[in-house]
Amino acid sequence: MLCPYPSATAQADGKQGLMMFESVNAYAGDPILSLMDTYMQDTRDDKVNLTIGFYYDENGIVPDMAAVKQAKARLFAEPPASPTYLPMDGLPEYRTRVQTLAFGDALADVQARTATVQSLGGSGALKVGADFIKRYFPQSQVWVSNPTWENHHAIFKGAGFAVNTYRYYSAETKELDFAGMLEDLNQLPARSVVLLHPCCHNPTGIDLTAQQWQQVIGVIAERELLPFFDMAYQGFGQGLQTDTLAIALMAKTGLPFLLSHSFSKIFSLYSERVGALSVVCENPAIAHNVQGQLKFTVRSNYSTPPAHGARLVNLVLSDAGLTQQWQQELTDMRNRMQAMRSGLVKQLSEHRPDRDFGYLQRQQGMFSYSGLTPQQVARLKDEFGVYMISSGRVCIAGLNNTNLERTAIAIAAVL
Numbered sequence: 001m002l003c004p005y006p007s008a009t010a011q012a013d014g015k016q017g018l019m020m021f022e023s024v025n026a027y028a029g030d031p032i033l034s035l036m037d038t039y040m041q042d043t044r045d046d047k048v049n050l051t052i053g054f055y056y057d058e059n060g061i062v063p064d065m066a067a068v069k070q071a072k073a074r075l076f077a078e079p080p081a082s083p084t085y086l087p088m089d090g091l092p093e094y095r096t097r098v099q100t101l102a103f104g105d106a107l108a109d110v111q112a113r114t115a116t117v118q119s120l121g122g123s124g125a126l127k128v129g130a131d132f133i134k135r136y137f138p139q140s141q142v143w144v145s146n147p148t149w150e151n152h153h154a155i156f157k158g159a160g161f162a163v164n165t166y167r168y169y170s171a172e173t174k175e176l177d178f179a180g181m182l183e184d185l186n187q188l189p190a191r192s193v194v195l196l197h198p199c200c201h202n203p204t205g206i207d208l209t210a211q212q213w214q215q216v217i218g219v220i221a222e223r224e225l226l227p228f229f230d231m232a233y234q235g236f237g238q239g240l241q242t243d244t245l246a247i248a249l250m251a252k253t254g255l256p257f258l259l260s261h262s263f264s265k266i267f268s269l270y271s272e273r274v275g276a277l278s279v280v281c282e283n284p285a286i287a288h289n290v291q292g293q294l295k296f297t298v299r300s301n302y303s304t305p306p307a308h309g310a311r312l313v314n315l316v317l318s319d320a321g322l323t324q325q326w327q328q329e330l331t332d333m334r335n336r337m338q339a340m341r342s343g344l345v346k347q348l349s350e351h352r353p354d355r356d357f358g359y360l361q362r363q364q365g366m367f368s369y370s371g372l373t374p375q376q377v378a379r380l381k382d383e384f385g386v387y388m389i390s391s392g393r394v395c396i397a398g399l400n401n402t403n404l405e406r407t408a409i410a411i412a413a414v415l
């Protein structure tokens with residue numbers, strides 16, 4: 001009988017066996033996650049981690065938020081009755097709470113025509129959304145800001161889309177290139193998918209004003225584009241409600257759009273992978289069908305979502321006391337990041353009075369685009385143990401009163 005596995009006999013003969021995976025390239029690593037690994041291996045005591053988007057407190061610890069901790073204790077004391085699978089689209093009450101959080105005052109404008117599924121963090125929401133739109137808009141291309149979170153490119157390419165960029169950041173002014181952004185959006189064919197950050201733009205920290213959002217939404221409506229908002233930092237910019245301004249404006253138009261929502265940072269629930277995808281449709285009947293197709297997308301990717309993280313978020317958002325406590329903690333996080341940002345600007349201005357750092361102060365949220373070159377970033381790592389993404393993105397939440405001055409001195413030295 002012919003051996004179905006020729007490699008085994010071939011190798012016994014001392015010849016080359018059948019190669020299956022020889023064309024698999026070595027993984028170059030992820031610009032964010034792999035850098036975090038390098039940071040962890042650095043043995044210097046005074047190293048500073050400004051890499052990944054983790055919220056660290058003043059002690060450099062990723063906090064277990066008190067409201068979430070209480071929710072965990074309650075869940076532990078009263079475990080849910082049925083340990084079976086969640087529905088494909090997740091915990092029903094969680095989905096409703098998440099809609100309330102995302103749409104705020106605009107909820108009434110969209111709720112009946114919105115399909116929402118629980119997702120594996122914000123990335124999972126993007127992936128389910130990308131797979132879903134690829135099925136219905138196979139000819140469409142995706143447009144992301146230049147720059148954007150690196151994984152946006154990977155996720156949409158992975159779903160089979162061509163991914164292009166629209167102008168966003170001007171390296172020359174270190175500010176938003178709004179004219180360029182509008183000009184680019186104004187060229188797009190109908191049904192192009194436009195990825196937008198409603199608040200705390202990652203990586204630049206540069207957000208649009210209300211008036212600028214009105215203009216962008218005007219272009220979206222006129223050119224019949226499909227906006228996909230990615231909201232991973234709601235509440236880290238100006239507040240839970242203010243940060244959803246773009247979404248509220250979009251909701252008022254009555255037009256369709258997608259929204260991915262992450263609770264990794266704002267509930268400090270990174271490893272639970274908890275988020276949501278909402279698709280706002282034209283009317284409730286369409287939303288019903290879309291909900292079904294999102295379920296299918298989930299089923300064919302990973303079947304059903306995990307329960308624990310969603311139960312925690314649902315518990316916090318369904319209990320008035322816990323919600324209030326969580327909101328206060330979120331406010332404290334935002335205020336701490338704002339203080340660190342101002343502190344960095346102050347220190348940099350003292351050490352480099354020849355430079356204007358006003359642009360850093362005008363950015364908001366968890367990240368700052370420092371304007372440092374990859375070479376300067378490499379020097380910071382090698383000579384000072386200060387780690388940031390090679391694009392010059394700084395995670396402001398990695399700063400605290402212990403490492404702030406040292407970091408500013410290091411940056412001032414390489415500038």
Ligand code: LMR
Pocket residue numbers: 032033051052053054149151202
């Ligand atoms: C970041 O941008 O650092 C975070 O969103 C973490 C990640 O997954 O990249």
